[in-house]
């Protein structure tokens with residue numbers, strides 16, 4: 199039995215998208231691919247509010263997260279960490295042989311503009327990483343405030359992960375001054391996993407040109423050279439790009455404002471349910487994520503048992519990530535999910551809780 203996905207990625211995929219992936223194959227050096235590539239990257243620019251280059255990488259998000267480090271850190275990187283994925287990004291930075299420091303906020307807390315200001319004021323760094331929406335803890339850091347601070351440090355290249363937020367709310371990449379904005383597609387974007395998208399500002403490309411050891415597969419300069427021909431350095435995941443083309447069409451057909459409003463409504467439904475049922479939020483309330491709710495298990499529910507019961511009823515449920523597994527649970531409200539889907543899940547959780 200297929201379990202309907204309410205985990206924070208991968209998420210449910212619309213049948214039209216799955217059908218788009220089954221289209222006949224084309225060669226990536228054929229004119230048909232260049233047309234597809236251009237349409238997709240132009241639409242991504244609209245979605246991300248950017249005139250920067252937008253590149254398509256055949257990998258999950260961490261491929262590009264590692265690639266960005268290899269391309270953009272020349273001197274020393276400030277990694278801002280407040281959960282499992284940002285902690286891992288610091289580790290990845292060091293594994294790439296780069297000098298780096300981790301600036302840690304407690305899990306459940308955001309990265310603040312003050313933290314970023316204090317770290318960068320030391321003058322030690324020429325790049326910084328931040329995860330906008332920490333999927334492990336359900337915390338959304340205040341990106342506009344952080345972006346404001348970043349303006350004071352024009353020599354610091356900003357690398358921002360929007361893996362679990364892009365398309366769920368407005369993230370105007372150019373207005374925020376983000377040099378490299380990265381997202382994988384299996385979360386807020388609601389595509390099957392395997393494709394990552396990233397932007398590179400002129401400043402990012404200028405930096406990449408000066409950095410040794412960029413490798414090949416994620417070399418930003420290779421991406422830029424190929425992008426001039428609406429192409430990618432290596433054979434791309436063409437079926438995924440068909441899916442992306444279809445999804446962008448669907449996103450613009452729904453309307454960006456409507457998509458953002460739908461996410462607000464879904465978030466508010468789940469947050470109210472959490473409080474009404476006597477749980478509390480793991481993050482500070484001001485920094486609750488728009489795409490998933492991470493609840494503290496204040497009722498002492500046997501989450502492993504609940505997960506098992508929900509699985510038997512046809513729902514995939516998440517009982518917390520990493521060191522906060524069991525102590526928290528996460529309900530995703532992202533992608534193409536509708537309020538009715540969440541009503542269905544919450545009613546089923548209520549049924550199971552009553553029986554337990």
Ligand SMILES: Cc1ncc(COP(=O)(O)O)c(C=O)c1O
Pocket residue numbers: 207258259260261283329331332333334359361362382
């Ligand atoms: C915010 C965030 N960044 C990065 C990743 C890593 O993505 P991937 O496993 O697709 O490389 C995840 C995955 O859950 C994530 O939630």
